[in-house]
Amino acid sequence: MTSDIITTQVKTTAQLTTGKIIQKRMVLADVFKLSIEHSRISRISKPGQFVNIKLSDQLTPLLRRPFSITAVNAEAGWFEILFKVIGEGTRRLALLEPGEMINLIGPLGNSFWLSSQTKRALLVAGGLGVAPLAFLLQHLYQLKIKKTLFWGNQTKELFLAYPEIKHSCLELFYTTDDGSMGYHGLVTDLFAEVIPKFEHEAVQIFACGPNPMLQKIQQVATQNGIDCQLSLETLMGCGFGACMGCNVQSASGESYFYTCSDGPVFNAKDIKVDG
Amino acid sequence: MVDLSVKLGNLVLSNPILTASGTFGSGEEFAGFIDLNKLGGIVTKAVTREPRIGNPYPRIAETLAGMLNSIGLANPGVEKFITQKLPFLHSLKTKVIVNVAAKTIDDFAHVIRRIESSGGVDGYELNVSCPNVKEGGIAFGTDPRITGKITAAVRKITAKCLIVKLTPNVTSISTIARAAESEGADALSVMNTLVGMAVDIHSRRPKLSTITGGLSGPAVKPVAIARVYEVVNAVQIPVIGIGGIMGLEDVLEFLITGASAIQVGTANFINPAISEELAANLENYCLSHHIKTLQDIIGNLQT
Numbered sequence: 001m002t003s004d005i006i007t008t009q010v011k012t013t014a015q016l017t018t019g020k021i022i023q024k025r026m027v028l029a030d031v032f033k034l035s036i037e038h039s040r041i042s043r044i045s046k047p048g049q050f051v052n053i054k055l056s057d058q059l060t061p062l063l064r065r066p067f068s069i070t071a072v073n074a075e076a077g078w079f080e081i082l083f084k085v086i087g088e089g090t091r092r093l094a095l096l097e098p099g100e101m102i103n104l105i106g107p108l109g110n111s112f113w114l115s116s117q118t119k120r121a122l123l124v125a126g127g128l129g130v131a132p133l134a135f136l137l138q139h140l141y142q143l144k145i146k147k148t149l150f151w152g153n154q155t156k157e158l159f160l161a162y163p164e165i166k167h168s169c170l171e172l173f174y175t176t177d178d179g180s181m182g183y184h185g186l187v188t189d190l191f192a193e194v195i196p197k198f199e200h201e202a203v204q205i206f207a208c209g210p211n212p213m214l215q216k217i218q219q220v221a222t223q224n225g226i227d228c229q230l231s232l233e234t235l236m237g238c239g240f241g242a243c244m245g246c247n248v249q250s251a252s253g254e255s256y257f258y259t260c261s262d263g264p265v266f267n268a269k270d271i272k273v274d275g
Numbered sequence: 276m277v278d279l280s281v282k283l284g285n286l287v288l289s290n291p292i293l294t295a296s297g298t299f300g301s302g303e304e305f306a307g308f309i310d311l312n313k314l315g316g317i318v319t320k321a322v323t324r325e326p327r328i329g330n331p332y333p334r335i336a337e338t339l340a341g342m343l344n345s346i347g348l349a350n351p352g353v354e355k356f357i358t359q360k361l362p363f364l365h366s367l368k369t370k371v372i373v374n375v376a377a378k379t380i381d382d383f384a385h386v387i388r389r390i391e392s393s394g395g396v397d398g399y400e401l402n403v404s405c406p407n408v409k410e411g412g413i414a415f416g417t418d419p420r421i422t423g424k425i426t427a428a429v430r431k432i433t434a435k436c437l438i439v440k441l442t443p444n445v446t447s448i449s450t451i452a453r454a455a456e457s458e459g460a461d462a463l464s465v466m467n468t469l470v471g472m473a474v475d476i477h478s479r480r481p482k483l484s485t486i487t488g489g490l491s492g493p494a495v496k497p498v499a500i501a502r503v504y505e506v507v508n509a510v511q512i513p514v515i516g517i518g519g520i521m522g523l524e525d526v527l528e529f530l531i532t533g534a535s536a537i538q539v540g541t542a543n544f545i546n547p548a549i550s551e552e553l554a555a556n557l558e559n560y561c562l563s564h565h566i567k568t569l570q571d572i573i574g575n576l577q578t
């Protein structure tokens with residue numbers, strides 16, 4: 001694990017490269033974690049960054065598919081992605097086995113950044129939005145600040161199948177839409193309830209998940225005057241600034257940012273999240 | 276030794292591999308992936324007189340072996356292009372062609388005049404074929420009279436290589452091609468994207484915010500080949516083939532059909548090194564097939 005502390009936003013030069021899958025874990029029937037051997041990416045990636053993977057030598061799917069880096073092991077030279085099967089690209093990704101090579105571009109995008117004043121990091125994840133936040137936690141464990149993760153899912157299955165996220169230094173709140181575990185309701189509702197508790201602490205919010213969740217977090221952060229960073233997911237044609245297909249509205253609505261080259265991590269104040 | 280050079284008017288390219296407008300940024304985005312100087316040339320994203328933010332999200336949608344886009348000519352405008360992008364482009368040895376889009380003939384002239392007085396570039400590609408803007412764009416490129424007028428107006432301003440980029444969304448592309456040729460175009464780019472549409476069956480909404488967009492990628496190649504065939508038989512000036520190029524075979528197919536050069540578009544998104552690879556692969560192909568000059572391939576279609 002790298003000992004760098006992310007106090008500023010970093011951008012690194014992406015490479016067109018290949019990596020060998022060294023481990024595959026089926027987390028749930030449709031959720032997988034792949035460990036990919038790549039010494040450069042494991043060494044230089046920062047939380048929030050992603051890789052863009054080519055999933056076919058044929059013409060479907062044609063474009064690459066982006067995935068957040070969810071963990072790195074710089075000494076051993078591998079990094080991990082955590083993903084859910086939702087279409088043809090992720091279906092193919094789930095079929096890959098250890099030993100196979102994948103064609104990827106990375107690390108891409110910017111990273112979360114931590115203010116030196118921050119005493120507590122509040123992380124809010126919706127579903128697989130936990131992927132980049134898990135990597136952020138990996139960095140934060142080296143720091144003396146407090147960490148709280150709010151993680152919402154529809155059901156309890158992913159919590160049970162993903163004990164990796166638990167850590168003695170982490171205060172963890174689960175929420176489920178069906179009430180099968182933790183708080184019964186939306187993660188944003190719990191977050192809004194709990195946030196006054198941290199009124200007197202210097203906190204920073206880091207969130208990743210579906211857009212409606214991010215919108216709510218953005219609201220809560222603004223109302224409470226808290227510094228907040230959102231990691232966005234948009235469709236991507238290229239991942240490296242060439243197609244202009246990943247636009248995100250600026251707060252004023254008068255211009256666009258681009259998720260792959262200006263993000264995926266944005267200061268919540270700067271952007272308008274689509275519903 | 277193989278001579279891969281081709282001529283477009285008075286512009287000599289060291290090889291026929293160019294990058295297509297809107298798929299290669301201003302080149303800088305690819306500098307970390309390839310040696311830009313190995314390309315015949317690069318064609319920039321469209322430059323307009325005023326800045327344009329482009330269309331709302333979603334602007335892209337993947338389709339079978341292709342993609343739809345409705346970026347809407349997002350670009351910082353000619354003044355920022357000159358201060359922010361041109362210095363990098365001037366540092367390159369490769370040929371630089373600026374794709375220009377405008378709502379009026381005056382605006383076309385303005386953009387080119389501004390670039391010319393800022394050190395210029397090697398050529399201009401007039402985008403009279405963008406399907407994703409309300410004014411100008413395709414509305415110009417479907418009318419031979421307006422296409423001719425724009426070409427004539429710009430021809431008066433610059434002696435540099437002048438390329439007109441045609442849309443396939445017309446009944447007779449050769450009529451438009453001849454209009455551009457007779458008003459002084461040095462070459463024609465064939466083709467821009469095909470108007471297309473896709474619908475999300477779950478939400479029952481169009482996949483693009485603009486409802487329709489431009490189709491590109493390997494799915495469009497047979498259409499592009501047919502358009503190139505039609506245009507090379509209608510004009511004397513060189514034609515640049517564009518549409519669905521993913522590999523060397525595709526390049527050869529365009530050259531044999533009669534294209535003097537090609538542009539690679541959507542493939543840059545999937546493999547950002549593709550353009551340099553194509554230039555190297557074409558050279559190897561010629562070496563192994565004892566082809567000394569591209570003139571032995573270009574237009575050598577057996578019908």
Ligand SMILES: Cc1cc2nc3c(=O)[nH]c(=O)nc-3n(C[C@H](O)[C@H](O)[C@H](O)COP(=O)(O)OP(=O)(O)OC[C@H]3O[C@@H](n4cnc5c(N)ncnc54)[C@H](O)[C@@H]3O)c2cc1C
Pocket residue numbers: 050061065066067068069081082083084085086087088089090091128131132232233234235236264475
């Ligand atoms: C920066 C970034 C990081 C990401 N990190 C992860 C990650 O760590 N784990 C993970 O599981 N997924 C992640 N994603 C999302 C992942 O890229 C998509 O799930 C994947 O591209 C789907 O590909 P597919 O071919 O399986 O599905 P497709 O067939 O392409 O899509 C299935 C359906 O989902 C929609 N869709 C696909 N991608 C998106 C999107 N990004 N936003 C909105 N709708 C979409 C499509 O329009 C379609 O309706 C990330 C996306 C981005 C932009």
Ligand SMILES: Cc1cc2nc3c(=O)[nH]c(=O)nc-3n(C[C@H](O)[C@H](O)[C@H](O)COP(=O)(O)O)c2cc1C
Pocket residue numbers: 243244295296297298320321344346348374402405440466467468490491492493495517518519520538539540541542
């Ligand atoms: C995302 C995207 C943006 C584009 N922007 C432009 C543009 O600004 N100007 C232009 O003349 N053509 C533009 N095009 C069209 C391409 O230059 C090219 O003509 C077309 O994509 C067909 O080639 P391809 O199949 O190799 O992509 C764009 C295409 C794509 C996919």
Ligand code: FES
Pocket residue numbers: 235236237238239240241242243244245246258259260261
């Ligand atoms: S994904 Fe192509 S510019 Fe962002």
